[in-house]
Amino acid sequence: MYTLYATxxxxxxxxxxxxxxDELGIKFTLQDPCQIVRKSFGDPAADDMRLVVKACVGEKNFIDMTPNKSNNFCCGGGGGFLQSGYKEQRLLYGQIKDSQIKKTGATYCVTGCHNCHAQIHELGDxxxxxxxxxxxxxxxALALGVLGRSERIHLGEELQEVNLPDSSR
Amino acid sequence: MSDTRIKLKGKSPFKEMVMKLLPDGGNLNDCLTCGLCASGCPATGMDDMDPRKFLRMAALGMDEEIRKSRWPWFCTMCTRCVHACPMKINIPQLVFNARRLRPRDEMPKGILGSCDMALSKETNSAMGCTKEDFSFVVEDLLEEIKEEYPIWEERNLQAPIDKEGAEFFINQNSREPMIEPEEMGPLWKILNLVGVDWTYGSAGWAAENYCMFMADDNGWKTLTERSAQKCDELGCTTFLNTE
Structure with a gap:
């Protein structure tokens, strides 16, 4: 899907x-999903994801984690970990990812996978x-100006009113 | 260091079985014991285990200890160890196959329940979302979007189910229709702006596959076939994962 967005x-x-x-300067980082990048399509897919994120949030507002792309760390949400019942171990596993994200100073982590989304959301909390x-x-959708009011459940307070589409038409 | 003496049993039927399944035997006999795998693995240290130890246990024929270990469920099979390994040893496949060493009823309950639920619904939904639930949620959301932003009526926003001959067959994680339906709208809008001809399937639309995580090959195949068959039946040319 990300390769298509980029295309x-x-x-x-x-x-x-x-x-x-531009003026808000809200920082974004990106989690490379193991399944899509390291295990399937390699760094070209990771580059496509960066193209998409930068086109949406601005080049200067994107901050990469280290290491990244094919060498990225798994967040701990994969392989069925989320449903395995081993929550304590899953959070321990996610400590590396949590510190990687914190080091970027980003307010948002774009997650290219549902498991990553659930895990990183929980790590942040x-x-x-x-x-x-x-x-x-x-x-x-935000950068295209079509992200509706009710579609912002994962965005913070500061983005609830930004680039809202006109509801009168 | 453990002070328990390990009794070696020689050959490992488990490792032999895995090697037969993998191209080049997964290089499982090529370990240099360098430890690059363990040093870059987030699951290293959990239950006093790491990827190198796990492979050594298989090499030493400690099949019973492997069968009892919880560690295969802490490894996400992310393959970072293979990426780092100079010999490209397929430790994640060793882990995957170790998961199937326990009887079905001893699998982690959450994963087993999700697999069984998906198998029981033709939608493949691990959360039990039925055909009817899905089409209700999709139609309801489409209406809501058009009510809130009438421009989408003009732009003819669609979220088709079982549209024959559409180019893309798109799947969707059950979490959206079941918990966060609002999250489906942005994707529909993006596809509309590009002018993509796409459809969901009434059957096999759910993207998750917990049978795979359980190394239940038959269940994994059943779920995948349902999705593929629906895609074929509709004559869609591209199966597109939303991720």
Whole structure:
């Protein structure tokens, strides 16, 4: 899906506008999903994801984790860990990811996978980082000016009113 | 260090079985014991285990200890160890196959329950979302979006189910229709703006597959086939994962 988003942006079929974040300067980082990057499509898919995120939030507002792409750490949400009943171990596993995200200083972590989304959301709460986990479609719709009021459940207070579409039409 | 003496049993039927399944035997006999795998693994240290130890246990024929270990459920099979390994040893596949060493009723309850639930619904939903539930949620949300933002009526926003001949067959994690339906709208809008011809399937739309995590090959295959068959039946040319 991310490769398609990137293709559509390159072809001009999607025209996200990152200027909503020029003055706000809200920082975003990105979790490379193991399944999509390391295990399936490699670094080209990771580069496509970065193209999409930067096109939506602005180049200067994207901060990468280290290490990243094919060398990224798993967040701990994969392999069925979320449903295995071993919550204590799952959170312990996620400590590396939590500290990686905290080091970027980003308020938002774009998660390209449902398991990552659930796990990173929980890590932010559990370890007190306070960062949010958001799906890529959320920031893409935000930068396209089509993200409705009710579609902002994973966004913080500061983004509830930003780039809202006109509801009168 | 443990002071318990390990009695070696020689060959490991478990390792032999896994090697037969994998191309080049997963290189399982090629370990240099360098420890790169363990040093970069987030599950290292849990239950006093790590990827290198796990492979050594298989090499030493400690099949019973492997069968009893909880560690295969702490490893997410992320393959970072293979990425780092100079010999490209497939430790995650050793872990995956270790998961199947226990009887079905001793699998972690959450994973077993999700697998069984998905098998019992033609939607494949691990959360038990039925065909009827799904189409109700999708239609309801579509209406709500058009009410709140009439522009989407003009732009002819759609969320088709079982549209024959659509290019993309798109799946969806059950969490959206069941817990956060609002999260489906942004994707529909993006697809509308691009002008993509897409559809959900009334059967096999759910993206999750917990049978796979349990190494239940038959269950995994059943779920995957349901989705693929629905995609074929509708004549869609591309199966597209929302992730």
């Amino acid at each position: 559509w942006i390159r072809e001009g079929k999607l025209k996200p506008d990152p200027s909503w974040n 559990h370890f007190g980082g306070g960062y949010h986990a958001v799906h890529a479609w959320t920031i893409l």
